[in-house]
Amino acid sequence: MSIKNKKLELRNHMLQVRAQITLEERTIKSEQICNHMIQFLKGTLNKKQPIKLLMYMPFKNEVDITPLMDWCWKSGGSVFLPKVVHNYEMEIHHIHSLQDVEAGKFGILEPKSNTDICHDLSQIKIVIVPGIAFHSSGGRLGFGGGYYDRFFSRYDKLGIKQPYKIAVAYDAQIVENIPIEEHDYRMDQVITEKGVL
Structure with missing residues (x-):
């Protein structure tokens, strides 16, 4: 079986696994994940500089990281979102x-067109990355559109140091093996409701 087909098979399976997590469980686990994220960021960041995070707007049953956004704003940090x-x-x-977001083409909340665009990628040093399945060593399986891999490749093309990539996921999304291709970027950290992997 080709890597592409292996990814498709795993993606379909893991979407079913994630869909079985109840709304109540997702709410509790998302809160736990955000708490682990905040503790991790507090312990590893340079406290002299305000935090700047590229995040995502949760869609369907993804981990809800909006509490992390609130923490970032209250801490004097900056929140960036992809469009x-x-x-x-x-x-x-x-x-x-969150008044700065609206429903986009696929129903996913994204920044309004009148929000400021970040043209200097070097200021984005930490990226919170969603996905469908992850491996404890940093392997990631996304939706298959390649958006994040293309985004990270821009750093290489510009000769800028790669941002620190933190994946957030429910523990049920951690798998033993993820098919990896040459263009796939690995995560630096994976955080679930059980803690930092």
Whole structure:
């Protein structure tokens, strides 16, 4: 079986696994994940500089990281969100509250067009990454659109140091093996409701 087909098979299976997590469980686990994230960030960040995080807006049954956004704003930090543009690239926008988002083409909440675009990727040093399945060593399986891999490749093309990539997931999304291709970027950290892997 080709890597592409292995990914498709795993993706379909893991979507079913994630869909079986109840709303109540997702709410509790998302809160636990955000708490682990905050403790991890507090312990590893340079406290002299305000935090700048590229996050995502949760869609369907993804981990809800909006409490992490609130913490970031209250801590004097900056929140950035991706907006998919016509060439299938992620355009990065600076948002100041959840009033700055609206439903996009696929029903996913994304930054409004009038929010500021971040043109200097070097200021985005930490990225919170969603996904369907993860491996404890940093392997990630996304939805298959390649948006995050193309985004991370821009750092390489510009000669900028890669951002620190933190995946957030329910523990049920951690698998023993993920098919990896040459263009797939690994995560630096994986955090679930059980803690930091």
